[in-house]
Amino acid sequence: MIEIKNVSQSYGRKEAKKTLSDINLTIRENKITALVGANGAGKSTLLGVLSNITPILSGTVTLGGRDVRKIKTQDVAKKIAFLKQSQQMSIRITVGDLVEFGRFPHCRGRLGQEDKRKVDESLEYMNLPDLRSRYLDELSGGQRQRAFIAMILAQDTPYIFLDEPLNNLDIKYSVEMMKIIQNLVTERNKTIVLVLHDINFAAAYANHIVAMKNGQIVREGCVKDVIKKEVLNTVFDHDFHIAECGGKNVCLYFDQVQN
Amino acid sequence: MEIKVGKQRNVRLIAVFAVILPLFPAACALYIYSRTYAKSLRLGLEITPAEFSSIMSRAVPGLLGMSAAAILIALVSLSFQTITQSRILTPSMIGFDSLFIATQTVLVFAFSTTGGLFESPYINYFISAGVMLACSMVMYRFILQSSGNNVIYLLMFGLVLSGVLENGSRYLQLLMSNNDYYRVQAATNVTVNNMNTSLVFLALPALLIISVLILYRHRTYNVMSLGAEQSQSLGVFYAKELNLNLIFIALGMSLATALIGSLTFLGLLAVNVAREILKTHRHFPLFIGAAVLSALALILGQSAVELLQGAIPVTAIINLVGCSYMFYLILRENRI
Ligand SMILES: Nc1ncnc2c1ncn2[C@@H]1O[C@H](COP(=O)(O)OP(=O)(O)OP(=O)(O)O)[C@@H](O)[C@H]1O
Ligand SMILES: [Mg+2]
Numbered sequence: 001m002i003e004i005k006n007v008s009q010s011y012g013r014k015e016a017k018k019t020l021s022d023i024n025l026t027i028r029e030n031k032i033t034a035l036v037g038a039n040g041a042g043k044s045t046l047l048g049v050l051s052n053i054t055p056i057l058s059g060t061v062t063l064g065g066r067d068v069r070k071i072k073t074q075d076v077a078k079k080i081a082f083l084k085q086s087q088q089m090s091i092r093i094t095v096g097d098l099v100e101f102g103r104f105p106h107c108r109g110r111l112g113q114e115d116k117r118k119v120d121e122s123l124e125y126m127n128l129p130d131l132r133s134r135y136l137d138e139l140s141g142g143q144r145q146r147a148f149i150a151m152i153l154a155q156d157t158p159y160i161f162l163d164e165p166l167n168n169l170d171i172k173y174s175v176e177m178m179k180i181i182q183n184l185v186t187e188r189n190k191t192i193v194l195v196l197h198d199i200n201f202a203a204a205y206a207n208h209i210v211a212m213k214n215g216q217i218v219r220e221g222c223v224k225d226v227i228k229k230e231v232l233n234t235v236f237d238h239d240f241h242i243a244e245c246g247g248k249n250v251c252l253y254f255d256q257v258q259n
Numbered sequence: 260m261e262i263k264v265g266k267q268r269n270v271r272l273i274a275v276f277a278v279i280l281p282l283f284p285a286a287c288a289l290y291i292y293s294r295t296y297a298k299s300l301r302l303g304l305e306i307t308p309a310e311f312s313s314i315m316s317r318a319v320p321g322l323l324g325m326s327a328a329a330i331l332i333a334l335v336s337l338s339f340q341t342i343t344q345s346r347i348l349t350p351s352m353i354g355f356d357s358l359f360i361a362t363q364t365v366l367v368f369a370f371s372t373t374g375g376l377f378e379s380p381y382i383n384y385f386i387s388a389g390v391m392l393a394c395s396m397v398m399y400r401f402i403l404q405s406s407g408n409n410v411i412y413l414l415m416f417g418l419v420l421s422g423v424l425e426n427g428s429r430y431l432q433l434l435m436s437n438n439d440y441y442r443v444q445a446a447t448n449v450t451v452n453n454m455n456t457s458l459v460f461l462a463l464p465a466l467l468i469i470s471v472l473i474l475y476r477h478r479t480y481n482v483m484s485l486g487a488e489q490s491q492s493l494g495v496f497y498a499k500e501l502n503l504n505l506i507f508i509a510l511g512m513s514l515a516t517a518l519i520g521s522l523t524f525l526g527l528l529a530v531n532v533a534r535e536i537l538k539t540h541r542h543f544p545l546f547i548g549a550a551v552l553s554a555l556a557l558i559l560g561q562s563a564v565e566l567l568q569g570a571i572p573v574t575a576i577i578n579l580v581g582c583s584y585m586f587y588l589i590l591r592e593n594r595i
């Protein structure tokens with residue numbers, strides 16, 4: 001179980017404006033939690049804090065009841081996999097090499113039979129075997145995104161945190177990606193937290209939504225509780241129009257739509 | 260498909276090493292030849308066995324010192340590039356060399372009256388290494404981390420630091436007695452020809468320890484080249500690895516500089532040529548390849564200088580080639 005209590009974070013000096021202030025959050029097991037909010041709200045920072053990558057000013061983050069800062073980095077990496085928002089590479093590697101990196105927490109780079117099997121399986125799962133020996137810089141943005149997700153899958157952790165996994169994916173692949181994420185929860189009992197920019201994807205696929213603004217959680221709850229006009233209007237400072245379609249809430253946010 | 264590609268890659272590595280590894284003894288032989296028979300042919304004199312062994316007693320420590328320095332420079336340059344995520348920066352470019360000169364100057368200046376103690380090359384080395392370590396920690400903490408790993412800041416800081424230190428050293432040298440001035444010159448103007456041979460015996464065990472420690476971590480370096488955050492999420496304790504590497508870099512650079520003086524562009528040249536011909540991201544072959552190429556460049560260069568009767572020093576040649584290569588890399592990569 002991952003729980004954060006009274007967490008504050010700030011990038012520059014202590015007096016500087018806080019990126020996260022007094023956040024309390026319990027990650028729901030075997031569920032998809034979506035973090036939503038405007039640019040700069042602190043979603044990526046929160047995800048980094050949850051995976052013990054971004055240092056915090058105060059508060060605690062606990063993993064299975066223990067303070068993550070007291071757990072060995074390698075052991076945290078066996079529990080939590082984290083995908084950054086943007087992946088710039090200073091090196092030129094193939095898809096296969098990248099996915100093999102996912103096994104690092106388990107084998108420190110010395111791949112055994114089991115590790116190779118996991119790598120093959122993750123490539124298969126993300127429909128990538130044909131691209132295995134292609135270099136990442138020769139792939140389309142969406143193919144590259146899938147390769148990174150395959151690396152995360154190879155890491156084989158109960159918790160998976162994805163910062164904007166739908167980056168660069170077209171509609172078909174976005175839906176496919178969300179289905180894969182759903183399957184990970186139902187078939188493999190994973191717990192997933194992801195940052196989504198398209199509020200409708202959160203509405204359609206998440207079990208739990210956390211809405212952030214200015215480093216604080218404005219509202220969290222199930223889809224029906226958060227995908228509401230008054231909530232979204234404050235979170236995004238924008239006028240939303242909520243429509244119903246097949247029993248689900250759909251948000252319309254174009255200026256042309258009149259309420 | 261994958262197996263084929265994997266094989267092709269290994270074939271490339273084997274082929275490259277099959278070419279460059281035998282070149283190393285060949286380069287050593289050429290160097291010895293250049294210092295013995297080439298000279299005797301030129302002067303038209305016979306070499307007696309006694310003369311030969313007396314030359315050898317200077318040439319062999321020279322070879323060892325050159326190899327040790329070149330290998331250290333290559334290893335720490337590659338690890339530096341991996342932790343800074345840069346393909347162009349090397350420790351010498353951010354002022355490590357000037358730091359060495361400044362430390363030596365200050366040591367002589369401050370202790371000219373007490374003397375003695377700091378003239379032991381070992382104590383002197385450890386003090387310089389300590390100063391370089393402290394400075395690299397400070398630079399890393401305050402410059403790189405506060406600017407989000409922005410290497411441009413580091414480069415600019417290094418540039419300013421070099422300027423300040425060089426001028427400061429020069430000023431102190433003006434204030435010194437002639438005697439002290441010559442001592443500073445002797446400690447800082449080391450070149451391949453007047454190598455500090457007493458340090459060679461410190462260099463060899465240090466080289467061994469540093470290279471074992473670095474090579475042992477080659478898989479960790481592979482992951483670290485994905486960047487700080489991604490490698491941390493893959494289980495690398497990044498802060499610890501970073502500090503460890505700063506120690507390796509300070510120890511390695513101070514030793515190499517004390518041995519053969521300032522060689523700004525050797526690391527850049529060796530590491531990037533190794534990348535270019537090995538075409539891999541794996542650090543194990545890269546470390547070995549860069550180390551061999553670095554030693555080859557220095558020894559072959561020095562042999563050429565001997566054969567050409569020392570028209571220009573080898574450091575000048577390497578810096579010229581390395582500097583042009585750096586321009587090429589900046590233009591090609593379009594980044595630093
Ligand atoms: N490395 C950093 N150094 C300094 N400030 C940072 C850093 N990363 C983020 N910030 C600041 O912290 C705040 C929160 O950033 P964060 O990346 O968490 O936002 P976000 O919600 O993920 O936004 P986006 O939707 O644009 O990804 C922003 O004001 C940002 O400018
Ligand atoms: Mg973000």
